[in-house]
Amino acid sequence: MKVDQVITSRRLLLTVGGASLLCACSRAGIRVSRAPAPLASPTADGAGASDASSEEDGQGSAGPSAAADGTSPAQTATPDAAGAVPPADTPQTPGEADSMVHAGPKTVALTFDDGPNPIDTPRVLEILREHGVIATFFMIGMNVKRYPDTVRAVLAQGHRIANHTWSHPDLGTLSKDGVRNELERTSDLIAETCGHRPVLFRAPGGFFTQNSYEVCAEMGLRPVLWDVDPEDWSDPGPDTIVQRVLSSIRTGSIVLNHDGALTDGLITAPGSDGDRSQTVDALRSYLPQLIDAGYRFTVPDGG
Numbered sequence: 253m254k255v256d257q258v259i260t261s262r263r264l265l266l267t268v269g270g271a272s273l274l275c276a277c278s279r280a281g282i283r284v285s286r287a288p289a290p291l292a293s294p295t296a297d298g299a300g301a302s303d304a305s306s307e308e309d310g311q312g313s314a315g316p317s318a319a320a321d322g323t324s325p326a327q328t329a330t331p332d333a334a335g336a337v338p339p340a341d342t343p344q345t346p347g348e349a350d351s352m353v354h355a356g357p358k359t360v361a362l363t364f365d366d367g368p369n370p371i372d373t374p375r376v377l378e379i380l381r382e383h384g385v386i387a388t389f390f391m392i393g394m395n396v397k398r399y400p401d402t403v404r405a406v407l408a409q410g411h412r413i414a415n416h417t418w419s420h421p422d423l424g425t426l427s428k429d430g431v432r433n434e435l436e437r438t439s440d441l442i443a444e445t446c447g448h449r450p451v452l453f454r455a456p457g458g459f460f461t462q463n464s465y466e467v468c469a470e471m472g473l474r475p476v477l478w479d480v481d482p483e484d485w486s487d488p489g490p491d492t493i494v495q496r497v498l499s500s501i502r503t504g505s506i507v508l509n510h511d512g513a514l515t516d517g518l519i520t521a522p523g524s525d526g527d528r529s530q531t532v533d534a535l536r537s538y539l540p541q542l543i544d545a546g547y548r549f550t551v552p553d554g555g
């Protein structure tokens with residue numbers, strides 16, 4: 253299947269609603285291991301998602317020979333004297349979303365989309381707590397409403413809670429007012445639930461639109477994409493997820509994971525669309541490997 257066909261089919265999945273929305277978070281079904289091109293015209297034609305290259309130079313890979321201290325994973329990092337990466341206060345270009353962080357060498361951000369989920373989100377939290385790692389959770393408003401205690405548990409552990417719309421729609425199908433409603437309703441409920449108002453936003457599937465950029469600017473939300481997509485939502489197996497993360501990650505990477513899904517009912521049955529146990533199992537494997545390789549963890553710029 254050609255790339256543009258993949259994009260088209262994924263956009264159809266985003267559009268038809270219901271269960272088809274479950275796995276719609278990964279942009280165009282493409283595993284991006286380099287910063288994706290800015291979505292200059294990210295409307296119904298999927299423009300901007302054509303950078304499907306998986307070029308790798310090996311930098312930042314979590315091989316056993318990589319420098320490691322492995323003892324004290326930092327929640328934030330200090331850039332080294334070499335200034336190998338831009339400073340953390342690098343301004344975001346209007347109309348673009350961040351796909352990288354700028355917090356120092358071998359510093360990356362882990363992100364979890366489509367939760368909260370009352371089973372798998374706590375499992376993720378346990379692993380992160382065990383290793384002293386901070387992460388960012390892009391939550392769906394409808395799931396925030398269902399599982400407020402899980403929202404509060406995420407915040408209590410020091411992680412960032414971010415906005416991922418109310419109902420995970422294809423933003424390209426909505427008016428600007430429709431987009432604003434999706435974002436405002438979600439931020440309002442998150443603030444009401446845990447006292448924290450999100451400052452980061454990720455569009456479902458990564459499909460930012462001009463309307464969504466404008467609404468983000470008006471609401472003070474910073475658009476965030478990703479750099480590494482292991483397509484964990486497609487349940488390729490924990491080993492495959494681990495391999496994809498470790499082979500693609502580099503300084504500044506934002507890693508896309510999923511700790512939940514949007515469903516109409518219970519989402520915890522093993523093997524169901526909402527079962528994120530593969531993501532959990534993969535995290536349990538790749539996180540200590542990244543730490544051993546010297547990686548440190550932060551949150552997206554501005555978060």
Ligand SMILES: [Zn+2]
Pocket residue numbers: 276277278365366416420455456457
């Ligand atoms: Zn999503």
